[in-house]
Amino acid sequence: MNDPNPATFSASAADALVACHDCDLLYRKRPLREGEKARCARCGALLYTRKPNSIERTLTLALAALILFALANIYPLLDFQFQGRAQQSSVLSGVRELYAQGMWTLAMVVFVASILAPLLKLLALLYVLLPLHFGRRPWRMAQVFRWIETLHPWAMTEVYLLGVLVAFVKLSDIATIVPGVALYSFAALIVVMAATDAALEPEAIWERLEPCR
Ligand SMILES: [Zn+2]
Numbered sequence: 001m002n003d004p005n006p007a008t009f010s011a012s013a014a015d016a017l018v019a020c021h022d023c024d025l026l027y028r029k030r031p032l033r034e035g036e037k038a039r040c041a042r043c044g045a046l047l048y049t050r051k052p053n054s055i056e057r058t059l060t061l062a063l064a065a066l067i068l069f070a071l072a073n074i075y076p077l078l079d080f081q082f083q084g085r086a087q088q089s090s091v092l093s094g095v096r097e098l099y100a101q102g103m104w105t106l107a108m109v110v111f112v113a114s115i116l117a118p119l120l121k122l123l124a125l126l127y128v129l130l131p132l133h134f135g136r137r138p139w140r141m142a143q144v145f146r147w148i149e150t151l152h153p154w155a156m157t158e159v160y161l162l163g164v165l166v167a168f169v170k171l172s173d174i175a176t177i178v179p180g181v182a183l184y185s186f187a188a189l190i191v192v193m194a195a196t197d198a199a200l201e202p203e204a205i206w207e208r209l210e211p212c213r
Pocket of ligand 1: 020021022023024025040041042043044045
């Protein structure tokens with residue numbers, strides 16, 4: 001069912017066109033029921049899908065991620081004990097330490113990738129999803145949702161955790177290092193944020209935003 005005539009194209013989800021990612025065959029988009037998948041008739045590739053309760057599941061996961069984010073930043077990341085001296089480190093104290101040692105560019109990158117971008121992304125997601133769950137649409141929702149997509153590549157909590165784990169392994173030979181609550185929270189945050197991204201169905205949100213797009 002090709003529809004190459006541009007005169008019939010409009011922003012409405014009901015009559016939007018969708019191209020197969022694999023073979024480029026063009027389809028007129030049909031609304032799906034929750035849990036249904038649309039596949040290409042020619043090559044069998046997945047065209048689009050309708051995940052069940054996408055907004056509610058993403059909202060729940062984003063709330064869980066926000067709680068984990070708070071725990072990861074409030075509690076100590078590592079307890080460092082060396083020659084009778086004990087020191088606790090947190091995500092923010094790591095950033096401060098880098099800044100104090102003159103590595104302000106690195107401090108800025110760590111701050112943006114592990115604190116600012118994930119926090120803004122979660123808050124923006126909640127700003128969009130919470131009202132949608134209650135059937136309302138907040139101010140400038142379309143712009144906020146676009147920011148979420150822009151922020152996505154900058155939220156790199158997993159890179160930060162990898163750095164912490166490398167330091168953990170390297171320093172464990174010369175000092176006693178005890179993982180703190182924040183380290184477990186951080187690890188759980190990465191999993192929950194990945195699950196949030198997987199549950200998020202941009203199409204379901206754009207459909208609700210249609211009139212103000
Ligand atoms: Zn195809």
